[in-house]
Amino acid sequence: MSAETTTDKARPGQPRRPSAERLRRVRWYQQPRWRRLGTMLLTAVIVANVTGAQGVRNDLFAALEDNFTSPGMGIWIAVFLAIWAIREFLHERTSALVTWAKEGTAGPAGKASDLWRADRRIRWAALAAGVGFLILLPQMVQTYWQQVLVDQIGIYILLAIGLNVVIGWAGMLDLGFIAFFAIGAYSAAYWTGGLPAKPPIELNNFLVIPLAVATCLIAGVLLGAPTLRLRGDYLAIVTLGFHEIVYLMARNWTGFTGGTRGTPDGVDDFSLDLGFLSYEWGLDPVPYYYLQLVFAALIIFFFLRLEHSRVGRSWTAIREDEVAAAATGVDTVRFKLLAFAIGASTSGVAGVVYASKQGFINSEMFLVLMSVLVLSYVIFGGMGSIPGVMAGAAVLVWLPEQLRDSVDPADRYMYLGAVLVVMMIYRPQGLLPSRRRQRELRLAEAGVAGSGLGGSVPGASGEAAPTAVPGVEKP
Known part of the structure; x- marks a missing residue:
C-alpha cells in the first residue's frame, strides 16, 4: 500500500485528510492569468467610477447607478480587457518587437552617448x-x-x-x-x-x-x-x-x-x-x-x-x-x-x-x-x-x-x-x-548577489566585479 493511500485514510472518529496531490492542485481561478484578469476588471470598474459622475450627499448610490449603466463603464472594461489580452496572448511577439527596436537604436544612441562624454563643448552647449x-x-x-x-x-x-x-x-x-x-x-x-x-x-x-x-x-x-x-x-x-x-x-x-x-x-x-x-x-x-x-x-x-x-x-x-x-x-x-x-x-x-x-x-x-x-x-x-x-x-x-x-x-x-x-x-x-x-537594479533583476540593494555594490570599493552576467550591460 502506497504512502499516499495510507495518508488518505482517516482513523476511526477522525475526518478524512486531503492528499498532498490535492493540496498542491491549483484551481483555474487561482492561476496567474485569471487572477490578472480579475485585477484588470476590478481596476476598470474603479477607474470608471473615479472618472464618472460624482456622488451627492443626499443620494449616495445615484452616481454608482449612473456609472454602471453609462457607456463609459463598457469602454473602460474593453480597454483593460484589451491590455490583458495583449499581455497574455501576444507577449512574445511584443517582446520581440521591443527587443528589435532596442537593437535598432542601440548603435545611434551609443554613438551619441560617446560623443556627449568625449566632447565637453557639447555638454556646455546643452547646459x-x-x-x-x-x-x-x-x-x-x-x-x-x-x-x-x-x-x-x-x-x-x-x-x-x-x-x-x-x-x-x-x-x-x-x-x-x-x-x-x-x-x-x-x-x-x-x-x-x-x-x-x-x-x-x-x-x-x-x-x-x-x-x-x-x-x-x-x-x-x-x-x-x-x-x-x-x-x-x-x-x-x-x-x-x-x-x-x-x-x-x-x-x-x-x-x-x-x-x-x-x-x-x-x-x-x-x-x-x-x-x-x-x-x-x-x-x-x-x-x-x-x-x-x-x-x-x-x-x-x-x-x-x-x-x-x-x-x-x-x-x-x-x-x-x-x-x-x-x-x-x-x-x-x-x-x-x-x-x-x-x-x-x-x-x-x-x-x-x-x-x-x-x-x-x-x-x-x-x-x-x-x-x-x-x-x-x-x-x-x-x-x-x-x-x-x-x-x-x-x-x-x-x-x-x-x-x-x-x-x-x-x-x-x-x-x-x-x-x-x-x-x-x-x-x-x-x-x-x-x-x-540603475546598475544596482539591473544586477538585482539578474539575481546577482551583492547588487547594492541589500549589500555593497561589486566593484564600487575595489572588490572584484562579477564577470559576464546574461542580459546585463555594463554601466
Whole structure:
C-alpha cells in the first residue's frame, strides 16, 4: 500500500485528510492569468467610477447607478480587457518587437552617448541651452503658471534637493522633512518682526537666510543625535514624530508663533538696498522665480561638489551597508549627522523664500502630507540623482494643476497615486536615475548577489566585479 493511500485514510472518529496531490492542485481561478484578469476588471470598474459622475450627499448610490449603466463603464472594461489580452496572448511577439527596436537604436544612441562624454563643448552647449530656457520660461507662460512655478514647483524642488541628501545619498528614510521647512519659515517671520514674539533686532530677508540655515542645521543635528542607532521603519517613525512635535509647537505656542492665526504683522518681502541699487520684491511672481533660480543654482553647485567628495562617498558606503562602512573606518555617527544637517539646510532657504513670498504663515501650512509629497517626488524622479529629483518634483506638481479644469479637486491625488504605482512597477529607478542606482537594479533583476540593494555594490570599493552576467550591460 502506497504512502499516499495510507495518508488518505482517516482513523476511526477522525475526518478524512486531503492528499498532498490535492493540496498542491491549483484551481483555474487561482492561476496567474485569471487572477490578472480579475485585477484588470476590478481596476476598470474603479477607474470608471473615479472618472464618472460624482456622488451627492443626499443620494449616495445615484452616481454608482449612473456609472454602471453609462457607456463609459463598457469602454473602460474593453480597454483593460484589451491590455490583458495583449499581455497574455501576444507577449512574445511584443517582446520581440521591443527587443528589435532596442537593437535598432542601440548603435545611434551609443554613438551619441560617446560623443556627449568625449566632447565637453557639447555638454556646455546643452547646459547653456537649458539655462536659457529656464530664464525665458516665466515669459512663455501665463500668470497662473508663474504663480505655480514660484509657490509650488520652485519650493518643492528646493525641498527635494535637500531630502535627496538624506534618502538618496545616505539611505535614511525621513518622513518629517517638512518640519525643517517650517523652522525656516518661522525663522523668517521671527527675524523680520512678523510673529507675536519680537526679535532683539529686525533683519533684512537676505540676512535672515544664514540664520534660518543655521537654525535648520541645529535642528537636523538634534533630530539625528538620538536616532543614530535606528534604521528603516524605526527611523521613519522617529522623524514622523519630530514633525508632529514641531507642528504642535507651532500650533499651540500661540504666544510665540501665533498658532493657527498665523503672523499678525505679516512677513516682509525681500528687499535690496546697496545705495546705488535699490529693489523690492512685490506681488509679481517673476522676480521671486529668478531669486529661487539663483538659490537653486548655488545649492546644486555645492551639492554636486559634495556628492563626489569624501563626505559623499561616505554617505554612499553607509547607504549600501552601514556595518561594512563602519568596519572599513567610516565614522558613521558623524556622517549621518552631517546628512541630516546638510539636507535640512536647503529647507531653511526654501522656508525663508516661501514665507516672504506668501507674506503670511500659520501652522496649517506645514502638514505631514507635504513630507509625503516631497518623498514621492524624490522617489519618482530618481533617488540619488539631482536632475532626477528636480524633474520628479516638477512633473508631479504640474500634473494636479494641469488636471484642475477636468478633474474634481478631491480626485486629483488619485491620478497622482496611479502614476506613482505605474512608475514603481515599470521603472522603479525613477525618471532620471543615477548611474549607480540603475546598475544596482539591473544586477538585482539578474539575481546577482551583492547588487547594492541589500549589500555593497561589486566593484564600487575595489572588490572584484562579477564577470559576464546574461542580459546585463555594463554601466
